[in-house]
Amino acid sequence: xxxxxWYRKWRPRAFADLAGQDAVVRTLTNAVKSGKFAHAYLFxxxxxxxKTTAGRLVAKAVNCTAPxxxxxxxxxxNCQAYSEGRALDMIELDAASNRGIDEIRSxxxxxxxxxxxxxxxxxxxxxxxxxxxTEPAFNALLKTLExxxxxxxxxxxxxxxxxxxxxxxxxxQRFDFRRITLGATVDRLSFIAGQEELEIEPEALxxxxxxxxxxxxxxxxxxxxxxxxxxxxxxLDQAQEALxxxxxxxxxxxxVHAVRGELPEGLAVISAxxxxxxxxxxxxxxxxxxxxxxxxxxxxxxxxxTWSEEQLAELxxxxxxxxxxxxxxxxxxxxxxxxxxxxxxxxxxxxxxxTTVLAKNGQPAREATQPARSAPARPAxxxxxxxxxxxxxxxxxxxxxxxPAVEPRGASKSIPxxxxxxxTPEQPVEVPAAxxxxxxxxSADLEEIRARWQDIYERAREVHYRAGALLNSGCGIIDxxxxxxxxxFRHQMLFDRVQGDGGExxxxxxxxxxxxxxPGRTVRCVLDASVDVQRPARGGHLVRAAEELGGEVxxxx
Numbered sequence: 183x184x185x186x187x188w189y190r191k192w193r194p195r196a197f198a199d200l201a202g203q204d205a206v207v208r209t210l211t212n213a214v215k216s217g218k219f220a221h222a223y224l225f226x227x228x229x230x231x232x233k234t235t236a237g238r239l240v241a242k243a244v245n246c247t248a249p250x251x252x253x254x255x256x257x258x259x260n261c262q263a264y265s266e267g268r269a270l271d272m273i274e275l276d277a278a279s280n281r282g283i284d285e286i287r288s289x290x291x292x293x294x295x296x297x298x299x300x301x302x303x304x305x306x307x308x309x310x311x312x313x314x315x316t317e318p319a320f321n322a323l324l325k326t327l328e329x330x331x332x333x334x335x336x337x338x339x340x341x342x343x344x345x346x347x348x349x350x351x352x353x354x355q356r357f358d359f360r361r362i363t364l365g366a367t368v369d370r371l372s373f374i375a376g377q378e379e380l381e382i383e384p385e386a387l388x389x390x391x392x393x394x395x396x397x398x399x400x401x402x403x404x405x406x407x408x409x410x411x412x413x414x415x416x417x418l419d420q421a422q423e424a425l426x427x428x429x430x431x432x433x434x435x436x437x438v439h440a441v442r443g444e445l446p447e448g449l450a451v452i453s454a455x456x457x458x459x460x461x462x463x464x465x466x467x468x469x470x471x472x473x474x475x476x477x478x479x480x481x482x483x484x485x486x487x488t489w490s491e492e493q494l495a496e497l498x499x500x501x502x503x504x505x506x507x508x509x510x511x512x513x514x515x516x517x518x519x520x521x522x523x524x525x526x527x528x529x530x531x532x533x534x535x536x537t538t539v540l541a542k543n544g545q546p547a548r549e550a551t552q553p554a555r556s557a558p559a560r561p562a563x564x565x566x567x568x569x570x571x572x573x574x575x576x577x578x579x580x581x582x583x584x585x586p587a588v589e590p591r592g593a594s595k596s597i598p599x600x601x602x603x604x605x606t607p608e609q610p611v612e613v614p615a616a617x618x619x620x621x622x623x624x625s626a627d628l629e630e631i632r633a634r635w636q637d638i639y640e641r642a643r644e645v646h647y648r649a650g651a652l653l654n655s656g657c658g659i660i661d662x663x664x665x666x667x668x669x670x671f672r673h674q675m676l677f678d679r680v681q682g683d684g685g686e687x688x689x690x691x692x693x694x695x696x697x698x699x700x701p702g703r704t705v706r707c708v709l710d711a712s713v714d715v716q717r718p719a720r721g722g723h724l725v726r727a728a729e730e731l732g733g734e735v736x737x738x739x
Contacts, residue, residue, distance in 0.1 A: 189402040192374050195265060196253045197239055200232045201370045201398055202362035209357070210236070211252030214243045219304075220355040222327050222336040224312075226343035227359025230397025234310055236359075237337035238264065241272045241306035244335065245299055260299060270298040274308045283318040290326045293334045305334050312338040313345035320347050327353045361396025364388070370398060371405055380414045386421035393425050426464060430455070433468035436535065437476060440512040441504040445539040449532055456528040463521045466531060473513045476501045480509055512538040631662040635716045637698045646690035652680050653691075658716040660708070667695055667703045670713035677709040 194200050197207045206225075213219055223240065225233040239254070242264035246254040254261050263269040275289065289307065297303035309315075315323070327336060327350065338354060340346055362370075368384075368391045375382050382405070390408065394401035408416055408424040422428050432451050439448030455465055479497035501509065515534035521527070635658075643650025653669075656676050661668040669691065671677040680687045692705040 187403075188374065188378075188406045189399045192377070192402065194232070194235050194239065195256055197236075197243070198253065200236060200239075202366035203232055203236070203359055206232075206236060206357045206359065210240060210243070214249050214252040219244055219335060221330050221334070222354040223338065224343070224346070224351060224354035224356045225337065225339045225359060226346075226356065227341070228361055228396060229341055230394070230399035230401075231359040231362055232398070233339040233359050234308065236357075237306070237308040237339055238272065240335070240337055241269070241304070241308070244304045244306065245269070245271060260303075271303055271305045272308070273305065274310065276310050277314045278311045281314045281316055281319060283316065283322050286315070286319045286322040290322065293326060294331055297333050303333065306337060307334065308337045308339065310339045311341070312350075313340045313342045317347075320350055324349055324353070362398050363396075364391050367391035367394060367396070367398055367401050371401055374402065374405070378409075378414070380409060380416065382408075382416040382421075383418050385418040386416050389418065389421050389425065389427070393427070426461075429468055429471075430460065430465060433465055434472045436469050436531075437472035437512070438500055440473070440516070440535055440538045441476060441501060441509050443508070443539045445536060448535045448539070452528050452531050452535065456526075461525070462528060462531065463525055466516060466519055466521060469516050469531075470513065473509060473516060476504075477506070477509045477513060480504070480506050508538065508541060511541045628659070628662045631667060631699065632659050632716065634698055635659060638694050641697050642690050642694035645693045646686050648679075649687045649690035649694070652676055652687060654717065656713075656715050658713045660710060660713055662703075665703060667699070667705055669705065669707045670710035671707060672711055672713050672715060674709065677707070680707055 197211050200207050219240075223237070225236055227233055242254045242261055243249060243252075245260045245264070247258040247260055248255045254264075256262075256265065260269070264272060273289075273292075275285070293305065293307065295305075297305045330336065336354075338346070338350070343351070343356075343358075368387050371382075371387050371391060375387070386408075387405075390404045391401050394404060404425060408421050411424045412420045419428075432455055435451050436448055439445075439451065456462065475497050479495075480501045482498075512534075515537045516531070519530035519534045521530050639650060639653045642653055652671075656672040658670055659667060660670040671680060680691075688705065688707065691707075695703055695705050
């Protein structure tokens with residue numbers, strides 16, 4: 183016969199042994215002292231926090247023949263029967279596998295039978311994972327919960343109290359079990375270790391407790407697993423290895439390469455980790471932990487339970503020249519790297535590293551991943567929007583500035599908008615200046631550009647349909663040069679709309695110009711009531727669709 187697992191062997195035998203649930207213990211022991219029990223209890227909380235154990239203790243305590251200070255005596259015949267799991271008046275029901283109305287009807291019928299323990303005994307029904315019951319099952323349980331027989335107590339346990347109907351909750355005394363604190367978990371593990379004659383370093387016990395994240399059952403299982411691997415004498419490094427928490431030194435190397443901007447070195451380390459067959463998800467968590475240490479060191483903050491002052495001082499040397507923004511970018515990039523779809527692929531980690539290294543001032547640069555050119559590249563065009571005003575009013579107050587270029591059909595005031603390649607309203611795009619008396623004559627290729635209107639319209643509509651609609655509603659090309667193309671809008675409403683939609687319209691227009699005419703021309707929009715409006719040929723896409731289906735255009739008017 184196999185030995186009993188520790189979490190069952192060391193299940194609490196009294197309310198005082200329930201770790202970290204002081205409020206629950208106080209209320210239940212007072213109920214035992216006074217002899218006033220609720221007919222239904224609802225225990226809710228995370229796994230491993232003592233809900234089922236508390237339900238069994240309630241059954242033992244209400245049937246104990248000689249309770250002591252609100253606790254079961256654990257000596258009488260009834261207490262021994264409950265401790266050994268052979269009490270007839272303790273009925274446990276797993277709602278996950280007995281969730282239908284037939285099971286609840288059977289429970290309701292059997293509840294009317296007298297307890298096996300005699301006239302003063304109670305039958306206790308412990309329904310685990312009660313939220314799994316079906317709606318008809320809950321409805322069948324309601325009446326019995328509200329007015330059960332005098333000798334019946336219901337204990338409902340759940341990890342998801344929000345799924346339990348309010349009509350059920352209102353008929354119960356509710357107790358919320360909280361995650362067990364680190365100190366309470368360590369104390370309980372120390373007690374069990376002493377009973378099992380183990381020699382475990384306090385740091386190892388604390389590591390096990392922290393890994394369990396508030397579940398005492400998980401903590402006891404992890405301690406038993408560690409003992410099975412290394413025997414009854416456990417050091418911190420053995421606990422780390424048993425829990426899979428051994429820190430690979432290369433995780434620190436990747437973190438350092440990221441914040442120092444060393445892309446080739448960091449990619450080489452990630453490749454080596456992959457070739458060694460390490461769990462990349464675990465390695466990712468270690469890199470994030472190292473980056474967190476670097477951030478704490480840079481900020482001069484305390485390391486809490488994870489980093490000592492000496493470790494933070496060492497990390498501070500590493501990040502002395504690294505900007506804080508880059509560390510934050512690295513933390514975000516590696517923290518969001520998604521390895522769930524393919525845990526064996528290092529690509530998410532490589533992309534996180536590249537995103538960090540190629541960032542500028544802590545913000546990922548969209549154009550940073552483009553291959554370098556042999557010759558200096560001209561800055562990407564930034565679309566702008568302008569509003570025509572009388573020339574006499576085109577005077578700016580303040581410090582002297584470059585004289586703005588005189589726009590065709592009147593001077594204009596610039597209203598910068600966000601560009602398609604990352605420009606922002608706070609960074610306006612400047613237009614080349616011209617003399618105050620200069621005039622802009624139509625460029626030589628204006629007519630050639632105007633002849634491409636149909637193609638520009640079609641492409642703008644493909645990129646963003648509203649941009650195409652705006653071009654088809656009262657707009658035309660009024661000027662063009664090798665570096666710029668100017669669109670004039672006849673009506674104020676159209677001009678306002680081209681600025682709206684989150685900048686999508688102007689970006690679509692810039693994209694259409696780049697695709698049709700080639701990159702290098704900045705799109706500029708102005709309000710011009712005298713614009714020579716251009717329209718898509720033969721009525722636009724609807725007419726062409728009709729022609730493709732065999733239709734014939736009778737008139738262009």
